Amino acid sequence: MFNDDTDIEDEILYYLRKYTKMRTEELIAIITQNHLQTINGAYEIETTKSGYSRSTIIRTLNYMVNTKKIIRLNSKELKQYGYETYDGKATYLFTPESFNLKNHIDNVLKLLKVGDEIDKQMALKELNRYHKQYFFDESQLDLLVESLTSVNPDLTTKFLVTLKNYIINKGKEPKNKEALLQALRLILDKYNDPMGKSGHVRNVAICLLCHYKDEAILDQIVKDANSKINFQKAEEDYDPSSIAEIIVNNPSRLFETERQLMKEGKHNAAQFVSNIRGKSMKCLEMLDTTRKIEGHRQNIDIENSDKEVIF
Secondary structure (H helix, E strand, O other): OOOOOOOHHHHHHHHHHHHOEEEHHHHHHHHHHHOEEEEEOOOEEEEEOOOOOHHHHHHHHHHHHHOOOOEEEEHHHHHHOOOOOOOOOOEEEEOHHHHHHHHHHHHHHHHHHHOOHHHHHHHHHHHHHOOOOOOOOHHHHHHHHHHHHOOOHHHHHHHHHHHHHHHHHOOOOOOOHHHHHHHHHHHHHHOOOOOHHHHHHHHHHHHHHHHOOOOHHHHHHHHHHOOOOOHHHHHOOOOHHHHHHHHHOOHHHHHHHHHHHHHOOOHHHHHHHHHHHHHHHHHOOOOOOEEEEOOEEEEOOHHHHOOOOOO
16 A cells, blocks of 8 residues: 555554554554565565664654644543553554544534434434544443433434444444343344334344344244244344354253244244244254155255254
8 A cells, every 4th residue: 555655654644544543553563564575685584664664653753743743642641531541551643633533522422321312313423424533432332322222213223233333343342241232132122023113123133132142032032933923024133143053052942932832833933933943053054954754865955945844
């Protein structure tokens, strides 16, 4: 991306704008890595190209701090501005605009805590507007979790999608994981129908519970099986790759549910449970693709059916 003709200040500003804030040592390491060269002699030696040594980068950073092109804070100062820190000895770098953006974001986040439904909707829209320039820390993600109690299904879905993006795609989680799991369980109590707006909320909530391997998923499958819902649509919410481990580690719970449903003559509901169990076992390669029936070898296309036959 950067060649040796790139001004070192431009390179520093590029990374600080991209990541909002960076540890000083992290930034130095990235820039140094960008400008390595191999010198061939008796041995191959990898060294930094002229003009990009550690001492040169540090001098440039000091100059940019002194001329107010960038801002440098130590861990103690960082905490005073509400940032989370994990290294008490580290210093952190910002561009002035990124630092000012933090104040704006903090004010917007307050609306998630004390605002009405419209405030929360506008706050989330504003936060998503800056998703490339600003990343929530764990305590700020907790505020999103607290907002999951919204009575508006569209707004609840938007909060859930934002949390899913951070947790699954960015690997960043709320500080209070138990509060998140409890909120997801309550959401499924409220939004049980797999169709319409309720279905959108339910789908993301199930996805997150599956991500955490939470056994509330078993409760939800049992609840679905005993509800008057569209079983085919409900089945689509359970991704086998996400729930397989939970399902196969708890065989008795769903077997007993399936057995009881058959006794009650609820064949479609029993098939719903059976399908989920079968797909999960297939995902973990616990099912044969062929079975021996009445002395003959019968091929069963599990790929197409994904259904366990209930005899």
